Amino acid sequence: DVKVTQSSRYLVKRTGEKVFLECVQDMDHENMFWYRQDPGLGLRLIYFSYDVKMKEKGDIPEGYSVSREKKERFSLILESASTNQTSMYLCASSFGGRGYTFGSGTRLTVV
């Protein structure tokens, strides 16, 4: 089975910190995605990548950046964490958009 692994299940960070959320997939998928999940809002796309070193903004990229130096790893970076970035973050990967595999999420709290 394809696996998408997110490095942390829970994370607590202070306002202003630089935060890295890591995501690794093990099946050579070309596409990787970062979503943010909030109650009443569903999942919203932050950034996605369709190849190494390639990235595209999603619907809510403000305050975030991403890095994809290797095909299997897609990192989400909060340059200066703020309390309104407290949320659940989900990573996903897909091949050609046909099948999606999600990670188990990182619940980030910014205090």
Next chain:
Amino acid sequence: AQTVTQSQPEMSVQEAETVTLSCTYDTSESDYYLFWYKQPPSRQMILVIRQEAYKQQNATENRFSVNFQKAAKSFSLKISDSQLGDAAMYFCAYRTSAGGGGYGKLTFGQGTILTVHP
């Protein structure tokens, strides 16, 4: 831009009964894909069912079936013989078929929390 709307924040059903979750979407495209995902407390998103817009036949997966009304832009999920393990958050999602399939980003609805009573 496409939008997906789930108007039922919460639904409940008795074990062994049938429940229908609603989803509507807005798009100007004629070819696309629709999905229902289940997210249990473990947070792991699980694909429940998928529908291709060009197929008129409604998709079915065991106890799960959809009512796809393309003209009305409606995509409801019916769960028959509900089980305790069906309790979860359910998300409706849309994906365009355009863009060469190289991106495949999903647009999600707000989610519906399903409670199953024994």
